[in-house]
Amino acid sequence: MTLWIAIGAIALISFAFKAAGPAVLGGRQLPARTRSVLALVAPALLAGFIVTALAGPGWSALDLTLLAGLSTAVVLRHYRAPMPVTLLGAVAVTALLRLWTG
Missing domain, CATH: 1.20.58 (Methane Monooxygenase Hydroxylase; Chain G, domain 1)
Structure with missing residues (x-):
């Protein structure tokens, strides 16, 4: 917050x-x-x-799911994806990884 x-x-x-x-x-x-x-x-x-x-x-609790989501956003922006697509892609990757790693 x-x-x-x-x-x-x-x-x-x-x-x-x-x-x-x-x-x-x-x-x-x-x-x-x-x-x-x-x-x-x-x-x-x-x-x-x-x-x-x-x-x-x-600087003691690196969240790898957030890192993966941020990396997804960087890659999507590099390939000139629209901002809504970039945000949705980053959120989806982060959420799926959090569900998978439980």
Whole structure:
């Protein structure tokens, strides 16, 4: 539950920053370097949340079913599968492995 609260908080903070930008800058553009760094903040935070959730508390409980689901998502995205197909595939692999390993 804490992970979802953190994701929600990051989403709200990101929205607030994006909404405040035009008010602070007026009609001016940010430098290209700043825009490129800001565009990578959300994906970097999401990757950190995924790695933390995958490895467990204190990096001591690696969940192999989650790793298989994440790997499925990476492979499907590599082959340009639509996002809904990617998500369903990753969830299906994770669920089937959890059922199989019981």
